[in-house]
Amino acid sequence: MSLIEDNLNKVRSTLPQGVALLAVSKFHPAEMVRQAYDAGQRLFGENRPQELKEKYALLPKDIEWHMIGHLQTNKVKYIAPFVAMIESLDSERLAEVIEKEAAKCDRVIDCLLEIHVAREQTKSGWDFDSLEEFVRTGGFKAYPHIRIRGVMGMATFTDDEAVVRGDFMRLAECKLTLAQYFGEEFDTLSMGMSEDYPIAVECGATQVRIGSTIFGPRVY
Numbered sequence: 001m002s003l004i005e006d007n008l009n010k011v012r013s014t015l016p017q018g019v020a021l022l023a024v025s026k027f028h029p030a031e032m033v034r035q036a037y038d039a040g041q042r043l044f045g046e047n048r049p050q051e052l053k054e055k056y057a058l059l060p061k062d063i064e065w066h067m068i069g070h071l072q073t074n075k076v077k078y079i080a081p082f083v084a085m086i087e088s089l090d091s092e093r094l095a096e097v098i099e100k101e102a103a104k105c106d107r108v109i110d111c112l113l114e115i116h117v118a119r120e121q122t123k124s125g126w127d128f129d130s131l132e133e134f135v136r137t138g139g140f141k142a143y144p145h146i147r148i149r150g151v152m153g154m155a156t157f158t159d160d161e162a163v164v165r166g167d168f169m170r171l172a173e174c175k176l177t178l179a180q181y182f183g184e185e186f187d188t189l190s191m192g193m194s195e196d197y198p199i200a201v202e203c204g205a206t207q208v209r210i211g212s213t214i215f216g217p218r219v220y
Contacts, residue, residue, distance in 0.1 A: 011214060015201065021041070022207055023036050024044075024209050025055070026068075026211065033059055045067075048069060049072075052065055067079055067087060071094060073097040081107070087112040087190055089146075090114040098143070099144075102146065112148075112152040113152070113178070115128050118157070119163070147185060150190065150206070151188070153190075155167035155192075164199055168205070189207070190206070194213040
């Protein structure tokens, strides 16, 4: 058994039924992704479109690739033909471009609404009040090639578990508020990373994004 397979099994053993594991493979080579694939992992997350495109070309096509990093509008075209989900939909402008590129590919792309709840202003994400207004007034009805599947976010980077828990509870509340505007497909709450995912699970996460615990320290 490889170290990556052992790490995957340890993480899986901590997740309750119904919580999906997204293996965050950013900055790790395709060979390491292949080891995780051989251990049964099929959901992988990347944060750079070019790296995502390169790995897609090298690896098995039944992998479900998720874009989890801030996505510049001029980079959407690189991943629109194949990406399984864009988790970092954080603006109306980005939605417009995803719609355009998805239409070119004759695809409907699943997306999550990234919401800013952390105390760091450097983290990306939609202001919730602005997002709710956009959703409430039917903004996404103009984008038939986008399917909104739920909410994504990151907690404040801190050792204070109360702050982290508060951020995750806020994300859960945002999802609950927005659910009234969508159908049954609005089912995903993606939150929690290597250092804080147990708290995220306690707060209702349906998907956690784990990188270094599986693959080890990143080589930038």
